Every structure is written in structure tokens, then in C-alpha cells.
Amino acid sequence: MKKNSSARKASQGEQASQPDQLLADVAFVQIEEMIITRKLPPGSMISESQLAAEMEMGRTPVREALQRLRQIGFVEMLPRRGTLVAGVDIRQQLELLEVRRPLEELVVRVAALRATPEEREHLRKLARQMITAAERGDMEAWIRTGGEIHDAEVHATHNSMLITSMLPIHAQSRRFWYYYIVQNRAYVEGAKLHSDVLTAIAEGDGERAVVAAQGLMQFIERFTRSALDTF
Numbered sequence: 001m002k003k004n005s006s007a008r009k010a011s012q013g014e015q016a017s018q019p020d021q022l023l024a025d026v027a028f029v030q031i032e033e034m035i036i037t038r039k040l041p042p043g044s045m046i047s048e049s050q051l052a053a054e055m056e057m058g059r060t061p062v063r064e065a066l067q068r069l070r071q072i073g074f075v076e077m078l079p080r081r082g083t084l085v086a087g088v089d090i091r092q093q094l095e096l097l098e099v100r101r102p103l104e105e106l107v108v109r110v111a112a113l114r115a116t117p118e119e120r121e122h123l124r125k126l127a128r129q130m131i132t133a134a135e136r137g138d139m140e141a142w143i144r145t146g147g148e149i150h151d152a153e154v155h156a157t158h159n160s161m162l163i164t165s166m167l168p169i170h171a172q173s174r175r176f177w178y179y180y181i182v183q184n185r186a187y188v189e190g191a192k193l194h195s196d197v198l199t200a201i202a203e204g205d206g207e208r209a210v211v212a213a214q215g216l217m218q219f220i221e222r223f224t225r226s227a228l229d230t231f
Contacts, residue, residue: 019154023057029056035074035085036143036175046075046083072168074175097224101217107166108209111156112201119156120202120224125199126152134191142187143178146220149194156201164190173220181226186219193219226230 031051034040045161047065066083069075078082084134115123126149150170154163193216200209 018111021061021064023061023221024064024068027051027061028068029057031062031069032074032171035069035172036178038139040085040178041201042087044085046085048083056162057198060066060168072171074171088176088179090176090224092220093172093224094228095133096169096172100173101214103162103166103169104213104217105210106149106200107153107157108197108213109163109164110159111153112204112206112209114158115156115201115204119152122152123156123198123202125148127195127202130191134187137187139187142191143174147174147196148176153198154202176224180223186223189219190216190223222230 014181031040031046042045048059048066050061052062055062059171062152066075070077072082073086076086078084126145130142130145131150133145134196147170150173152164154166154170193212196212197209197216200212
């Protein structure tokens with residue numbers, strides 16, 4: 001992405017314009033990906049100026065993106081030191097699952113009811129995509145598709161509060177899975193369970209979607225506990 005005049009003005013400390021807000025969205029996605037894939041590993045310090053240079057934008061959108069990442073627990077702001085990439089806490093993942101389980105059931109039930117025909121077809125496509133990634137043992141594609149599935153499911157609810165609530169939960173889950181899935185190689189089982197949920201939503205069967213989501217959450221909790229025992 002080329003550095004435009006709006007980004008240059010923001011980097012000089014002027015008030016962010018609409019293009020700067022769009023750049024902040026881009027910066028958020030890119031930095032989040034760097035943290036999830038451990039290109040920015042836990043415990044490392046983040047340089048705003050270096051990230052701005054790498055992404056060819058001003059420091060203002062980068063700073064805003066980091067503030068949003070702080071809100072979902074990806075980074076910590078340390079006084080007089082800078083921005084630190086937060087660690088991954090397995091026990092915190094178990095706490096997260098307590099919150100996530102009932103919300104996931106609500107998401108899939110509402111999505112099965114409200115999804116548009118286009119959204120239902122997209123969910124079917126994502127189910128096939130995840131199965132293919134699992135069969136190939138392609139972790140990168142598996143994790144990326146998982147993120148797309150989360151986004152597609154919550155947006156299919158057409159409920160802005162659910163979308164906002166699930167954003168940090170799913171982000172933390174993706175980060176955990178990226179590191180620990182390679183230890184267990186549970187690609188195929190996870191893909192099948194995700195596929196069951198997506199298929200039920202696509203077919204408009206809310207009750208079956210909830211049952212499938214419960215099975216998926218049981219698998220995730222089992223996987224998380226095994227990671228806790230291992231590490």
C-alpha cells in the first residue's frame with residue numbers, strides 16, 4: 001500500500017481523516033496477523049515507527065490499531081517503555097471458553113435463522129475449504145479459514161452486539177490455535193466439527209447447529225486442557 005497524503009499528515013500529528021481511519025483498519029488486520037503468526041512473538045516490544053515504515057503509512061493509524069489490539073488483549077502499553085506483545089495464557093483460554101460456549105450457541109442459532117442465501121452458500125464454501133486444508137495438513141490455510149468462518153458466522157446473525165462481543169473472543173482463540181494446533185495436529189477432527197456447524201447453519205437448522213456447536217466446544221476444551229497438561 002502506497003503512503004498517501006492523508007497518512008503523511010497523520011504522521012505529523014494532525015487529526016486523522018477518513019483515509020487515515022481506513023489505514024487504521026488495514027494496520028489492525030496486518031498487525032493482528034503478525035501477532036497471531038508469531039512474526040511479532042510474545043514478549044517482544046513493538047516499534048510504531050518501524051511498523052509504519054513496513055506498512056507504508058503514518059504512525060497515527062498504527063497507533064490507533066495498537067490501541068484496538070490492546071482492547072482485545074494482544075498487546076500491553078507499558079509506561080515509558082512502549083508496546084509489548086502479550087503472552088498466551090492457557091488457563092485464561094479455559095476462562096474464555098466459559099464465556100464463549102453460550103455465546104457460540106446463540107450465534108449459530110441466530111445465524112441459522114437470519115443468514116441470507118448468499119451467506120449460507122459462503123458458509124458451505126468455507127466448510128469445504130477447511131476440510132481441504134485439514135486433509136492437506138495446511139496449518140496456515142486451516143487457521144486462516146477458521147478466522148473467515150468466525151467472521152462469516154457472526155455476521156450472519158445480523159446482530160451488531162454479537163459481532164462486537166465475539167471479536168476479541170475469536171481473536172484470542174485464533175492466536176491460541178495457531179501455536180498449539182501444530183503440537184496436536186488435530187486438523188481433521190476440528191475441520192469436521194466446524195463443517196457440521198456450518199452445514200447446519202446453511203440448512204437453517206438452528207437446533208442441529210447448537211448441538212454441533214456444543215460438540216465443537218467440547219473438542220476445543222479437550223484440546224485446550226491437553227495443551228495445559230503438555231506445557
